[in-house]
Amino acid sequence: MALPKGVHRVRRRLANGRSRFHFYAWRGGPSFWVDDIREPKDPDFYVAFAEAMERPQPKSVLTPSLVDWFLSSAARAKSSRSFADQRKWLLRFAEHFHDAPAVIFEERGSRGEVNKWRARWKHSPKQHDMAGTHAVRLLNWAVEEGHLAEHHCHKLPRLYKVDRSEVVWTAADRAAVNAIAPEWVQRLLCVACETGLRPGDLIKLTRASVEETPRGRRLRVRTNKRGRTAHIPITPALAQVIDATPGGQMLILTNASGNQLTEHRASEGLRQWRDKAGLSGNLRLQDCRGTAATRLLSAGLSLSQIASHMGWSLRHAANVIEHYARVSPDETDAVLEKLAKAKGGAS
Template sequence: MAKSKSKPLQGVHRVKKRLSGGVIKKYHYAFRGGPKFWSSDCSFEEGSTEYALAYAAILRGHKPSVSTAGRKITRSVIDRYRRSAHFVNLSERTRSDYGKYLTSFEEAFGDDPIKMFEEKEAVAEIREWKDRWAHSPKQYDYATSVVTRFLNWAMNDDASILVHHHANIARLYRSDRSDIVWLPEELRALRAVANDREKRVLIAASEGGLTPQDIGILRNEHVQKTPNGRRLFFRRTKSGKPVSIPVTPALSTLIETTPAGQEYLVVSLEGHMLTPERASGIVRDLKKRANAAAAKDSSLVHIRDELRLYDMRGTAATELLRAGCSLNEIAVTMGWGLRHAANIIEKYAAVVPEVADEVLKKLDEFRKNRSE
């Protein structure tokens, strides 16, 4: 069929996307929020007779409606998702984390029809959007999870799309740090260069096994009496699971030395509420200072580069194991499920020197008794 040019069609919603490498792709939809009828990958050009026929054919089955077109824009669907029970019933922390990626996703695709995500080509566009977190596999994977859950909701609950192809996406982040724990001498090296407020962060993490998210939420109201002492009882920020942590002498000193009128037991260096990022940053700064001192004095301990604040949780669990605590006691203290605790403790046991010594002691006793 001979190609002929015509005037631009009225009502067509035109979208341009710049892909990696600078390639620009065009997508034309019958109307704002409507179905796609042409893209720059098509064998016929924009404005050709075939283009007009494709537009007419798609309109015959999809008549635009002023009342529904706006509902089919990605921004509108995101707004409905934010108001849905699926989003509202998430924990406050999770809603905040999701919101970061949803806002960015809306900035990139908000004006596009939600129907574009029915096309396989949309996966490449989503992947390019996620590339802004290419420096952090963990954040990249989180973006993958948020978008997948949003599109699942749009398909199954909102029914604004019939299908999407952003499923079973391979994850980049793989981390098993169960065998990475702080050694006692490394913790002492941190304390040696820490000021009073920094030491409080270290005590909460290494003695209480608190996560960076939980250190800054503790108040005096979380301190409860027990028959033989005290405990810290609260719900984890991330999972909402209850945690019962025995108050050790070091934690007791932390509680008793909290300034009168201070709302939280552990605060930032400036006296404000301690955020997870700042808590982790304090430990990074202490490591730098301790290692700088060790570089000048060979008698001082160099702290391993891979260690981070979260790994002190493993140190606390290892201490409970060394103390002979049961699996249930460790699970409750750490805020883990029993199955998860069993898996983690099995790995921690391999890095606790005392366990090997205890096995050797029992083996020697067995052989001695057998020979008698």
């Protein structure tokens, strides 16, 4: 029995030498069947083909529709903040290409058009790059879903380049803030430096995150950005903060009134007291992660575990820890010795 008219069949060789056939509703269209048989006889094959053919062909899809489908799909950003950013940029993309069929992105010239669009934010390298990041994510999804056969916007050049591996909160920096800041800021700075969690995860920490272990306690946290579960040792400094939390209060970190913090208030609160302490304006709440990486190494985590928790490469994690040790003489010998062993174990 011949294949239905228009079906595009692709043969792929497996590692064991056998062949597997992937079937697409049309060339560049959605995949609807995978089989070891070159010409499937299964009735479900024809049902799947009919369902795939009901999906709109690329040339009939306008860019705003593509954006709407993506924002309604399971591929959209999971956290509310990430989704808000994604939606903002993709609606801007849809507005700019409001009358353009999605199929234009299969043409090489579309790369230049996307670069022209994001050049509207060339005054702000971070926004310029963010625009491109979201546009490429949309187009990648469109190819995967069969709405486009291909696109030419991979690896768009970036304007924003920064290496913050040498920006860390030293013990002296923390002491300067703690000497003048209110208790809620001191607690925030301590937990950030001991856990390495992002602001969005810090403000949601509760007593329920604390778990007993055979050797002590740890925090079990499902992170917002990657949806992974992180297990973080509770260091003595972190234990003091947790144990000092009022008995009837579930949240470990709150604002001055005892209410839940927002990411913005957490970052701004620390920034204000950083400035009052006369510290570098380059220090941010997120830079506590470098200090935390060192703490976690000292607490017994491997370099690969730290890198995974932070979302860093092994090299970046090692660079951050090494820099922290260099600028914190009281810890240099012990930290560098552990780092050397960790590098050896990770190689």
